[in-house]
Amino acid sequence: MRAVHFGAGNIGRGFIGLLLSRSGYEVCFVDVNDTLVSLLQQRGEYTVALANEAQEAAVVRGVTAINGKDLERVAEAVANADLVTTAVGVSILKHIAEGIAKGIEQRLSRSNAPLHIIACENAIGGSTQLKEHVYSHLSGEMRSKADQYTAFPDAAVDRIVPIQHHEDPLHVTVEPFYEWVVDRSGMIEGFTEIQGVHYVDELTPYIERKLFTVNTGHCCAAYLGYLQGFQTIQEAMADQGITAQVRQVLEETGELLVKKYAFDSQEHKNYIHKILDRFRNPYLTDEVIRVGRSPIRKLSPNDRLVRPALQAFELGMTPNHLARAMAAALLFDHTEDPEAVELQSTIQAMGLGRAVTHYTGIPENHPVHGLILEHVHQLKQQVHS
Numbered sequence: 001m002r003a004v005h006f007g008a009g010n011i012g013r014g015f016i017g018l019l020l021s022r023s024g025y026e027v028c029f030v031d032v033n034d035t036l037v038s039l040l041q042q043r044g045e046y047t048v049a050l051a052n053e054a055q056e057a058a059v060v061r062g063v064t065a066i067n068g069k070d071l072e073r074v075a076e077a078v079a080n081a082d083l084v085t086t087a088v089g090v091s092i093l094k095h096i097a098e099g100i101a102k103g104i105e106q107r108l109s110r111s112n113a114p115l116h117i118i119a120c121e122n123a124i125g126g127s128t129q130l131k132e133h134v135y136s137h138l139s140g141e142m143r144s145k146a147d148q149y150t151a152f153p154d155a156a157v158d159r160i161v162p163i164q165h166h167e168d169p170l171h172v173t174v175e176p177f178y179e180w181v182v183d184r185s186g187m188i189e190g191f192t193e194i195q196g197v198h199y200v201d202e203l204t205p206y207i208e209r210k211l212f213t214v215n216t217g218h219c220c221a222a223y224l225g226y227l228q229g230f231q232t233i234q235e236a237m238a239d240q241g242i243t244a245q246v247r248q249v250l251e252e253t254g255e256l257l258v259k260k261y262a263f264d265s266q267e268h269k270n271y272i273h274k275i276l277d278r279f280r281n282p283y284l285t286d287e288v289i290r291v292g293r294s295p296i297r298k299l300s301p302n303d304r305l306v307r308p309a310l311q312a313f314e315l316g317m318t319p320n321h322l323a324r325a326m327a328a329a330l331l332f333d334h335t336e337d338p339e340a341v342e343l344q345s346t347i348q349a350m351g352l353g354r355a356v357t358h359y360t361g362i363p364e365n366h367p368v369h370g371l372i373l374e375h376v377h378q379l380k381q382q383v384h385s
């Protein structure tokens, strides 16, 4: 079986490529990083180590790579694949769409074999978003045919893989835990299941539980940690004040999730507990600037902060701790993060209130908007005191 995976980065090599290879796929990575591409081509394998006491390592064999700029080769690989996956970042999906569309055209001109395309990004409806980008490159006739023979099931992926600092650029250290959930209802019959993937009929509870817990809690630790001058999540989580605030934000999203999905409250508490332990994993060094990266995306209406805050508000709750986390995100001014730079210059140009509405979609007269502003002022005072 052949899989084409877009993005040979941390999640691509350390999670998706590893699981696909274990399931018997020959994995062809597509990336625009020349070093990664040529090393994968030369060696045909790489190593993955687990961040635990034993540091167990696995060799992922039978892999190759294509440069993403070579559209013809990308299209050919997609045309001959049994599965396409991505882990490039949700904002990059539009850039890989043309190669996938060309591959679908080639494939459909000679075969009706089904193709599943799964975006493994931190986003709600990642594969659905990719489908829209891909379809924008297809004719009406091709779209109808693609509707029959290609599927874009949405997915939720969870495994913490920090930025890597090894002598070998292909080696990757990952946390032992992983969860990959795929929406079975969006799939075509006859698909060979990937080992280690959990297939579900209704993805929304899984993706919201993961996004509103792992990702909300993690970015809260990152933004508060950044404000207090910590370099890593591990340092931030050693601070009792920050851990308490991360726990409070997760109690808030937990109350929402338990209400919305009737989750068992004790089970959800255990889930939160486990996630706080994962953040503290002493065998990982995860930088606050990675976990806080792209604050505009993280402050957008459908992401890990605004979406749970507005849903909680609709259910009669006051999302005070989520508002504080958003305030901390608004103060993330890391100069090497292009979105942080844009965010800060927009706040300067528009003023804080209008910038909050601009990025979060929360109107100025909404009570949550007022809460965010209050927390920005409080956090600024704390930082300067």
Ligand SMILES: NC(=O)C1=CN([C@@H]2O[C@H](COP(=O)(O)OP(=O)(O)OC[C@H]3O[C@@H](n4cnc5c(N)ncnc54)[C@H](O)[C@@H]3O)[C@@H](O)[C@H]2O)C=CC1
Pocket (backbone or CB within 6 Å): 006, 007, 008, 009, 010, 011, 012, 030, 031, 032, 033, 036, 068, 087, 088, 089, 090, 092, 095, 096, 120, 121, 122, 157, 158, 159, 160, 161, 162
């Ligand atoms: N690192 C983590 O712990 C987790 C990350 N994710 C998600 O996985 C996705 C990837 O994240 P990471 O692996 O951390 O990022 P990364 O930066 O390590 O990997 C992204 C890769 O995509 C490549 N890329 C960029 N533009 C491309 C293009 N046009 N064509 C082909 N490849 C391209 C980059 O060169 C890079 O190798 C993101 O959506 C992230 O939110 C999800 C769960 C965990």
Ligand SMILES: O=P(O)(O)OC[C@H]1O[C@](O)(CO)[C@@H](O)[C@@H]1O
Pocket (backbone or CB within 6 Å): 122, 157, 158, 159, 160, 161, 214, 215, 216, 218, 219, 290, 291, 292, 293, 294
């Ligand atoms: O990859 P993003 O969306 O920028 O956010 C980083 C998040 O992704 C993860 O890497 C994995 O879910 C978390 O560590 C973190 O919450």
